Amino acid sequence: MRRAxxxxxxxxxxxxxxxxxxxxxxxxxxxxxxxxxxRSWECxxxxxRGSRREAYRRFLAGLAQHTGVEAPGxxxxxxxxxxxxxxxxxxxVPAKARPQEAAPPSPAPAGRVVGRADPVPPGRxxxxxxxxxxxxxxxxxxxxxxxxxxxxx
Numbered sequence: 001m002r003r004a005x006x007x008x009x010x011x012x013x014x015x016x017x018x019x020x021x022x023x024x025x026x027x028x029x030x031x032x033x034x035x036x037x038x039r040s041w042e043c044x045x046x047x048x049r050g051s052r053r054e055a056y057r058r059f060l061a062g063l064a065q066h067t068g069v070e071a072p073g074x075x076x077x078x079x080x081x082x083x084x085x086x087x088x089x090x091x092x093v094p095a096k097a098r099p100q101e102a103a104p105p106s107p108a109p110a111g112r113v114v115g116r117a118d119p120v121p122p123g124r125x126x127x128x129x130x131x132x133x134x135x136x137x138x139x140x141x142x143x144x145x146x147x148x149x150x151x152x153x
Contacts, residue, residue, distance in 0.1 A: 007048075007056065008060055008064070010042055013060060014042040016060055017063070023035075031048070031052055031055065041056070
């Protein structure tokens with residue numbers, strides 16, 4: 001299978017993910033696919049298509065950039081500096097002392113991955129809030145009537 005445009009070699013994709021200590025499940029959740037799909041991308045059986053390809057390319061470029069490796073598609077593509085594996089860094093620095101900028105970039109830095117719809121649209125959330133407020137107001141009014149009206153004769 002020919003190499004997907006702009007993406008690093010399949011073995012490099014897996015190496016970058018593992019170096020950051022990410023599981024296939026974590027990456028899959030970020031891209032809205034299954035862990036098996038991520039494994040297929042990493043072994044070269046398949047490659048992401050459409051907007052996922054671009055988001056995955058940016059994700060891998062960010063991982064490579066923060067590990068001292070040149071971004072995919074750039075000349076050379078070789079490590080600029082030697083970076084110890086994440087496991088060695090974890091032993092050296094306690095979790096609370098690690099700087100925040102060492103966190104891996106999100107799968108889609110420019111926003112959400114296309115194809116994952118919000119479970120509840122904003123318009124429906126507003127309607128549900130209004131319905132809840134109305135139900136609360138009617139309940140209070142009914143309770144006031146029950147408590148203040150004299151019993152029937």
